[in-house]
Amino acid sequence: CLAGCSHFLQGGQWARGLAFPDWAYKAESSPGSRQIQLWHFILELLQKEEFRHVIAWQQGEYGEFVIKDPDEVARLWGRRKCKPQMNYDKLSRALRYYYNKRILHKTKGKRFTYKFNFSKLIFVNYPLWDLRSLLLQSPAAGGTPSS
DNA sequence: TGCGGAAACG
DNA sequence: CGTTTCCGCA
Numbered sequence: 001c002l003a004g005c006s007h008f009l010q011g012g013q014w015a016r017g018l019a020f021p022d023w024a025y026k027a028e029s030s031p032g033s034r035q036i037q038l039w040h041f042i043l044e045l046l047q048k049e050e051f052r053h054v055i056a057w058q059q060g061e062y063g064e065f066v067i068k069d070p071d072e073v074a075r076l077w078g079r080r081k082c083k084p085q086m087n088y089d090k091l092s093r094a095l096r097y098y099y100n101k102r103i104l105h106k107t108k109g110k111r112f113t114y115k116f117n118f119s120k121l122i123f124v125n126y127p128l129w130d131l132r133s134l135l136l137q138s139p140a141a142g143g144t145p146s147s
Numbered sequence: 148t149g150c151g152g153a154a155a156c157g
Numbered sequence: 158c159g160t161t162t163c164c165g166c167a
Contacts, residue, residue: 035160038159081160083160085161093150093160093161093162093163094160096149096151106150108149149167150165151166154162156160156161156162157160157161
């Protein structure tokens with residue numbers, strides 16, 4: 001697991017420029033380290049081309065993504081959190097807890113498809129310069145996130 | 148497949 | 158608090 005967590009420890013300076021810096025994984029006020037959150041991790045996978053066959057943005061719907069390989073996403077998540085027994089059943093339960101928090105909601109009828117509530121979540125958690133690089137990843141984002 | 152209660156954990 | 162684990166239900 002240490003090997004699997006190495007890129008987490010070195011911080012988020014991979015990908016073009018300013019994608020996800022270290023502070024994105026920490027609470028605003030608490031100085032101590034904080035474990036990565038699932039939606040951070042999902043965003044992280046979504047952002048990297050090498051995981052497009054595993055998870056990807058859904059064309060057309062803004063903020064919507066499809067988990068193409070649930071077992072693999074669960075395996076990756078389990079490795080990151082040092083939880084070898086992780087599976088999609090458990091991971092999806094964690095995703096369901098996001099419904100009430102308005103971080104995510106399910107796209108009904110579409111298999112393994114969820115949607116981020118960008119307006120509620122991202123805009124308050126990310127500064128504008130960081131938000132832009134994030135939204136560029138979404139195919140439905142026409143370049144201008146209208147306030 | 149997807150949901151949400153319940154208990155447990157760090 | 159944010160999951161992880163387990164489960165009954167639809």
